[in-house]
Amino acid sequence: MLMRHEVGLHARPSVKLTKLAKAFESRIDLGLSPEGPWVDAKSIVKVMATKAPKDSTIYFRAEGADAKAALAALVTLVDGDFQDGP
Amino acid sequence: MDHRTHRAAYRIEGRSAAPGIALAPLVRLAPVKHDARQYRSAAEEHQALVDALAASQADLISLAHEAGDVEAEAILAFQIALVEDDNLTAPALASIAGGEVANRAWSAAIDSEIASYDGASDPYFRARASDLRDLRDRVLRHLSGEVDQTVPAGVIVAADDMAPSTFLATDWRDGGLVLRRGSPSSHVAILARSRGVPMIVGIEVDQLEDGTDALLDGDAGLLIVDPDADMRTSYCQRRAEQSEARQAFASFSGPALTATGEPVRVMINVTGLAELRDIDPAHVDGIGLMRTEFLFQGRERLPTEEEQYEIYKRMLEWAAGRPVTIRTLDAGGDKPIAGLTQPGDINPFLGVRGVRLSLRHLDVFRAQLRALARAAVAGNLKVMIPMVTVPDELDRCRTLLEQAVEDLRREGGEAQMPPLGMMVEVPAAALTIEDFHADFFSIGSNDLIQYVAAASRDEPQLADLARPSRAVFSLIGHVVSYANRSGREASLCGDLAGDPAQIAALLDQGLRSFSVAPGALRPVKAAIARYSGPAA
Numbered sequence: 001m002l003m004r005h006e007v008g009l010h011a012r013p014s015v016k017l018t019k020l021a022k023a024f025e026s027r028i029d030l031g032l033s034p035e036g037p038w039v040d041a042k043s044i045v046k047v048m049a050t051k052a053p054k055d056s057t058i059y060f061r062a063e064g065a066d067a068k069a070a071l072a073a074l075v076t077l078v079d080g081d082f083q084d085g086p
Numbered sequence: 087m088d089h090r091t092h093r094a095a096y097r098i099e100g101r102s103a104a105p106g107i108a109l110a111p112l113v114r115l116a117p118v119k120h121d122a123r124q125y126r127s128a129a130e131e132h133q134a135l136v137d138a139l140a141a142s143q144a145d146l147i148s149l150a151h152e153a154g155d156v157e158a159e160a161i162l163a164f165q166i167a168l169v170e171d172d173n174l175t176a177p178a179l180a181s182i183a184g185g186e187v188a189n190r191a192w193s194a195a196i197d198s199e200i201a202s203y204d205g206a207s208d209p210y211f212r213a214r215a216s217d218l219r220d221l222r223d224r225v226l227r228h229l230s231g232e233v234d235q236t237v238p239a240g241v242i243v244a245a246d247d248m249a250p251s252t253f254l255a256t257d258w259r260d261g262g263l264v265l266r267r268g269s270p271s272s273h274v275a276i277l278a279r280s281r282g283v284p285m286i287v288g289i290e291v292d293q294l295e296d297g298t299d300a301l302l303d304g305d306a307g308l309l310i311v312d313p314d315a316d317m318r319t320s321y322c323q324r325r326a327e328q329s330e331a332r333q334a335f336a337s338f339s340g341p342a343l344t345a346t347g348e349p350v351r352v353m354i355n356v357t358g359l360a361e362l363r364d365i366d367p368a369h370v371d372g373i374g375l376m377r378t379e380f381l382f383q384g385r386e387r388l389p390t391e392e393e394q395y396e397i398y399k400r401m402l403e404w405a406a407g408r409p410v411t412i413r414t415l416d417a418g419g420d421k422p423i424a425g426l427t428q429p430g431d432i433n434p435f436l437g438v439r440g441v442r443l444s445l446r447h448l449d450v451f452r453a454q455l456r457a458l459a460r461a462a463v464a465g466n467l468k469v470m471i472p473m474v475t476v477p478d479e480l481d482r483c484r485t486l487l488e489q490a491v492e493d494l495r496r497e498g499g500e501a502q503m504p505p506l507g508m509m510v511e512v513p514a515a516a517l518t519i520e521d522f523h524a525d526f527f528s529i530g531s532n533d534l535i536q537y538v539a540a541a542s543r544d545e546p547q548l549a550d551l552a553r554p555s556r557a558v559f560s561l562i563g564h565v566v567s568y569a570n571r572s573g574r575e576a577s578l579c580g581d582l583a584g585d586p587a588q589i590a591a592l593l594d595q596g597l598r599s600f601s602v603a604p605g606a607l608r609p610v611k612a613a614i615a616r617y618s619g620p621a622a
Contacts, residue, residue, distance in 0.1 A: 011217070045199065046173055048211075049202065
């Protein structure tokens with residue numbers, strides 16, 4: 001699942017993203033290319049460490065019971081430029 | 087209660103950095119002690135770190151509740167997320183299991199993250215290193231049992247040194263500041279003067295005891311610890327006199343005239359809109375210097391073009407047609423900005439600062455120039471470039487500003503080319519002032535003095551050298567005389583202009599325009615009124 005975004009994975013969007021990811025049971029990974037490397041989307045340290053600049057493409061992959069719902073929620077968040085996160 | 091019974095008052099002499107007096111309890115701000123902890127056992131170290139992390143988390147959550155503004159909340163939310171992240175804490179706990187003491191284990195774990203941010207190429211991510219340091223120090227304070235470093239209101243703060251952003255984040259009402267380091271011309275001192283916070287420097291703060299009452303005399307550069315009843319009474323009298331003087335100031339309006347009736351322009355130096363609240367624009371001839379560094383400091387991210395435009399426009403609206411001189415970002419030197427200025431610069435005052443920095447970060451500079459070109463439509467704006475050394479720097483700035491105006495108009499927006507001038511603070515520029523294509527000149531005496539004398543303004547032992555000398559006045563005279571000959575305005579916006587004792591000497595040099603801290607308006611206007619021409 002991939003998404004472009006306007007602001008870059010700065011602190012505020014990263015906090016929203018990890019909070020949202022933690023709301024799901026599935027294992028959720030985030031990467032900047034379809035081949036990875038993948039990092040834990042629930043960890044602020046790992047997500048910020050990608051230092052994704054604005055207009056980069058973010059890829060998500062999820063595995064678990066609520067994987068589909070998790071991906072849909074994350075895509076909505078990134079798609080809306082992180083406006084309405086939890 | 088009789089304060090003379092148990093302990094005698096004692097006086098400590100320092101140097102005045104900002105006038106005014108305060109009577110309040112002392113609060114020491116101690117630097118973090120990184121190795122203050124004694125190793126106990128792996129189990130105890132583990133528990134100590136877990137407790138310190140939980141306590142830090144609780145601090146941050148309660149700070150976030152009180153923050154009340156979006157920017158601060160976002161910074162705190164990031165730190166909360168970090169402290170809750172096992173990826174940060176697990177390596178520290180593993181190292182404790184291997185026999186390390188808790189504070190060193192924590193420092194090592196977070197320092198490796200800090201190093202990765204420090205090395206980032208994107209300025210935004212580089213600036214995050216300061217958030218991690220803030221969190222690191224908070225946890226270390228809990229580990230060593232020290233109290234939180236938030237500065238309480240209404241106290242006299244005693245510290246080794248203070249960052250300008252810490253100063254700005256503090257409520258100084260009825261308080262004051264005592265520093266061991268720094269000098270009357272450091273940036274915090276400039277802020278203290280402009281906001282009326284009494285301040286002295288050069289005090290050995292280690293000997294001061296937390297919670298003791300003290301009388302800070304910013305006029306005399308004196309700290310009196312445990313003042314007796316008589317001293318307290320005289321303090322109350324002086325406070326009353328000062329408040330009368332302030333009222334007199336409030337009615338001090340109209341243009342400044344010398345004793346022979348010659349008009350002199352007196353403008354003010356400001357850092358933001360907050361300072362303008364209590365000033366009637368009718369009392370001043372405009373803003374001679376608006377520093378923009380503080381829009382960039384202590385923030386999660388650099389200000390956008392839009393944010394800058396809003397602030398500049400409101401300044402111009404306040405001035406209601408009077409000139410407003412906005413200086414482009416003057417970072418570097420004693421004004422570092424996380425993610426922008428170079429950390430670890432060996433000699434920051436001779437390094438990449440002012441226009442040198444702006445011309446190396448064109449994205450940041452262009453956003454500021456665009457905001458200024460848009461704001462120019464709203465009033466009498468003048469744009470000033472700091473630290474210009476050679477004509478080419480100013481020429482490049484002019485091209486960039488013209489480009490910004492052109493781009494904005496092509497995009498269908500409103501923009502205007504404001505007059506573009508330069509700060510004269512580098513001796514090389516002062517000596518060859520005829521070579522610069524500037525619309526106006528503003529002499530920055532603080533840096534000019536330290537560069538002419540090769541004496542740091544932050545070195546208390548060299549205070550005698552870092553005073554205005556004949557060499558400095560000769561350079562000022564050279565610049566003013568060229569400006570007057572060529573029909574350009576020259577003004578002086580350094581601390582020299584705010585010193586009533588120097589006004590006559592500056593008027594002797596032909597200077598007829600000053601820009602001073604708002605608190606100095608009245609004494610400076612009074613000194614101008616006493617002037618009746620050069621001494622025979």
